[in-house]
Amino acid sequence: MGRLDDKTALITGAARGIGRGIATEFAKEGADLIIADLLIDEATRTAGELQNRYQVTAMAVPMDVTSADSITAELDNALAMMQRIDILVNNAGVAPNHLSQDEDEDDWDRCFEVNLKAIWKVSSALAPHFIENGGGKIVNIASIAGRQGGVIASYSASKSGAISITQSFAAELGPHNINVNAICPGLLWTDMWRKLEGMLIGDEADELIDRRQRFEAMLAAGCPLGREQTPEDIGKAAVFFASDDARNITGQSLNVDGGIRMN
Ligand SMILES: NC(=O)c1ccc[n+]([C@@H]2O[C@H](COP(=O)([O-])OP(=O)(O)OC[C@H]3O[C@@H](n4cnc5c(N)ncnc54)[C@H](O)[C@@H]3O)[C@@H](O)[C@H]2O)c1
Numbered sequence: 001m002g003r004l005d006d007k008t009a010l011i012t013g014a015a016r017g018i019g020r021g022i023a024t025e026f027a028k029e030g031a032d033l034i035i036a037d038l039l040i041d042e043a044t045r046t047a048g049e050l051q052n053r054y055q056v057t058a059m060a061v062p063m064d065v066t067s068a069d070s071i072t073a074e075l076d077n078a079l080a081m082m083q084r085i086d087i088l089v090n091n092a093g094v095a096p097n098h099l100s101q102d103e104d105e106d107d108w109d110r111c112f113e114v115n116l117k118a119i120w121k122v123s124s125a126l127a128p129h130f131i132e133n134g135g136g137k138i139v140n141i142a143s144i145a146g147r148q149g150g151v152i153a154s155y156s157a158s159k160s161g162a163i164s165i166t167q168s169f170a171a172e173l174g175p176h177n178i179n180v181n182a183i184c185p186g187l188l189w190t191d192m193w194r195k196l197e198g199m200l201i202g203d204e205a206d207e208l209i210d211r212r213q214r215f216e217a218m219l220a221a222g223c224p225l226g227r228e229q230t231p232e233d234i235g236k237a238a239v240f241f242a243s244d245d246a247r248n249i250t251g252q253s254l255n256v257d258g259g260i261r262m263n
Pocket residue numbers: 012013014015016017018019036037038039063064065066091092093094114115141142143144145184185186187188189190191192193
């Protein structure tokens with residue numbers, strides 16, 4: 001028996017990377033899936049693969065989490081097929097195109113729109129459905145970058161906001177039996193990280209192998225457990241927050257980072 005049997009989860013940004021890892025762990029625990037992403041071809045492939053491998057029902061929807069119209073339309077679409085949603089994972093995120101000293105207004109706007117305001121938009125759109133159902137679970141994917149500012153100011157600030165909004169929503173929605181928690185992932189070798197590596201090491205070392213070596217050097221220098229984190233690691237923490245095991249936990253942010261940050 002799975003820990004998420006008879007539950008339906010909507011996971012944003014789940015076509016690839018961490019979102020896909022969360023969807024995989026949810027499917028292993030028996031949850032039906034709504035894979036919401038801008039990348040609809042990749043999302044459809046992910047949904048199909050997980051449905052076949054784990055015998056759950058999975059669908060993909062082309063949701064843009066920055067657009068209230070898109071959120072409403074795709075929630076209607078998803079509910080028409082799945083009837084109910086029990087779990088929301090706000091995972092979609094972006095990194096800026098420049099490091100702090102070179103960041104422009106577009107970097108700040110995009111980070112805040114996708115990494116922070118979208119949590120408010122999607123959670124607010126789904127909250128009435130959760131309330132009507134007698135409860136629900138929200139898991140926000142923040143970052144250890146939100147624990148302490150660094151060389152990507154817009155990203156760190158948006159992720160600090162994600163930790164803060166987790167507490168605000170937990171306080172507001174707790175009386176409706178809705179748990180709201182966050183996960184702060186550490187260093188994961190996803191498309192987002194490969195983009196960041198390019199900015200951190202500059203154009204002269206554009207080869208993937210150099211980026212990978214730098215990533216491993218960062219882990220060796222700053223991660224007590226000394227190993228990279230995987231999308232599945234984040235997925236297992238998300239399963240915990242989404243399950244009844246965490247029924248009395250809300251407003252918390254959990255680092256899944258091998259000990260890089262201990263606050
Ligand atoms: N990779 C890391 O090391 C790391 C560390 C800490 C936190 N995170 C966070 O984890 C989450 C997932 O990151 P990832 O590394 O898997 O990145 P990724 O770039 O591989 O995946 C992000 C997904 O979000 C989707 N997305 C972006 N904008 C969207 C929008 N407007 N509407 C719908 N979907 C949208 C993308 O299409 C993509 O599928 C992000 O919130 C990220 O900030 C990542």
